[in-house]
Amino acid sequence: MPRFATTLIGIAVLASSLAAQTPSERRVLIRAGRLIDVASDGAKADQGILITGDRITRVGPYAEVAASAGNAERVDLSRYTVLPGLIDAHTHVFLDGTVYADQVLKQSIPYRTIQAVTAAKAALDYGFTTIRDLETEGAMYADVDVKTAIERGVIPGPRMLVATRALAPTGMYPLTGYSWEIEVPAGAQLVDGADNLRRAVREQVKFGADWIKLYADRNSYVGEDGRLRSWPNWTEEELKAIVDETKRLGKRVSAHATGWEGIDAALRAGVHSIEHGDGLTPDLIDRMIKQRVYWCPTVFVGARPLTGRPPIRATMAEFKRKALGEAVRRGMGDLIAFGTDAGGFAWTENPAQEFGYYVRYGMSPAQAIRTATTNAARLLGVEADVGTVAAGKFADLVAVDGDPLADPVALTRAKWVMKGGVAYERR
Numbered sequence: 150m151p152r153f154a155t156t157l158i159g160i161a162v163l164a165s166s167l168a169a170q171t172p173s174e175r176r177v178l179i180r181a182g183r184l185i186d187v188a189s190d191g192a193k194a195d196q197g198i199l200i201t202g203d204r205i206t207r208v209g210p211y212a213e214v215a216a217s218a219g220n221a222e223r224v225d226l227s228r229y230t231v232l233p234g235l236i237d238a239h240t241h242v243f244l245d246g247t248v249y250a251d252q253v254l255k256q257s258i259p260y261r262t263i264q265a266v267t268a269a270k271a272a273l274d275y276g277f278t279t280i281r282d283l284e285t286e287g288a289m290y291a292d293v294d295v296k297t298a299i300e301r302g303v304i305p306g307p308r309m310l311v312a313t314r315a316l317a318p319t320g321m322y323p324l325t326g327y328s329w330e331i332e333v334p335a336g337a338q339l340v341d342g343a344d345n346l347r348r349a350v351r352e353q354v355k356f357g358a359d360w361i362k363l364y365a366d367r368n369s370y371v372g373e374d375g376r377l378r379s380w381p382n383w384t385e386e387e388l389k390a391i392v393d394e395t396k397r398l399g400k401r402v403s404a405h406a407t408g409w410e411g412i413d414a415a416l417r418a419g420v421h422s423i424e425h426g427d428g429l430t431p432d433l434i435d436r437m438i439k440q441r442v443y444w445c446p447t448v449f450v451g452a453r454p455l456t457g458r459p460p461i462r463a464t465m466a467e468f469k470r471k472a473l474g475e476a477v478r479r480g481m482g483d484l485i486a487f488g489t490d491a492g493g494f495a496w497t498e499n500p501a502q503e504f505g506y507y508v509r510y511g512m513s514p515a516q517a518i519r520t521a522t523t524n525a526a527r528l529l530g531v532e533a534d535v536g537t538v539a540a541g542k543f544a545d546l547v548a549v550d551g552d553p554l555a556d557p558v559a560l561t562r563a564k565w566v567m568k569g570g571v572a573y574e575r576r
């Protein structure tokens with residue numbers, strides 16, 4: 150299981166034996182008005198959370214924890230509900246929600262990186278202390294640089310797992326439709342053939358990819374049988390090569406797939422997560438449960454009110470609504486990981502609006518919270534470090550105004566966020 154890297158600052162602190170009170174020994178006692186226990190569907194009133202350095206050391210009734218806290222710094226969150234720092238398992242910090250072609254054609258990678266820095270800060274402000282950023286859409290490996298800058302404390306932002314360039318075959322990912330006389334950039338790395346794909350996976354991992362993302366299909370349409378169908382992108386041999394090489398290098402595979410054919414092909418190849426999954430049918434859902442494959446639904450990006458969308462988008466959103474309800478009914482709840490496609494919409498819109506859709510489509514509020522905590526942590530392989538408020542975990546916490554177990558909209562009201570023992574007040 151990959152664990153998050155210790156920061157360079159942490160190493161420097163360990164090397165200095167002369168400092169009397171180093172940051173790694175800093176102790177903070179938090180008083181939570183209510184603390185959500187993500188495992189039990191409940192909340193406990195007046196809880197204490199003791200933090201030493203970047204980790205939680207004790208959790209329990211406030212009076213008991215306070216008695217052992219000595220001169221720890223106090224943070225009063227008694228007006229709020231505290232829960233584990235949230236995880237968004239499908240973001241794009243290199244997208245800003247505007248016209249895709251304009252971003253890829255008219256913005257330099259340095260400019261896009263500056264925007265990505267502000268997006269990362271926005272994610273943290275919304276309460277997301279961990280994100281899986283699923284490709285840079287033409288900005289090459291700059292996501293690795295943003296991640297590194299955050300880890301070194303150069304800029305504020307969530308813990309990041311990054312997918313770098315993503316993979317698609319020739320002609321099957323934007324930008325397309327331009328004259329053959331003009332060479333235009335592509336939003337993904339375009340690669341054909343099993344051997345070339347193995348090489349591309351090695352290259353992406355070499356330059357820092359934590360995840361390999363592939364585009365399994367395109368052109369979704371409603372078939373005569375009423376299913377949402379699509380055009381698969383790869384041969385079976387190509388898909389197998391990507392997945393096999395990624396697993397050999399100890400990494401995981403995320404597959405964009407919207408229609409039945411794309412999801413089916415990705416599942417046969419053995420991917421770890423299906424992104425979007427609009428066309429999920431009972432047979433595919435049951436296969437995902439059996440194979441323990443996660444689903445990132447990304448509902449908000451497609452379902453939020455917006456004019457001028459092509460009609461197929463509304464159709465797909467409707468398919469996704471039904472698929473989510475069906476998946477919950479069939480017991481897939483613990484394999485649904487919160488993912489929003491943030492960046493596909495502007496970062497000024499709060500991605501936590503996704504929670505409300507999950508509840509409206511069939512989840513309990515507690516189930517919806519688990520998608521962004523324990524479920525997403527397992528998908529990302531970081532469950533030893535994040536996803537619950539417990540001794541030994543990173544001190545990644547969010548305090549919200551209201552009761553998210555009664556009303557998921559409360560999750561859009563993050564008032565205070567802590568990552569690794571460092572607190573960030575919301576503006």
Ligand SMILES: [Zn+2]
Pocket residue numbers: 239240241283490493
């Ligand atoms: Zn996406």
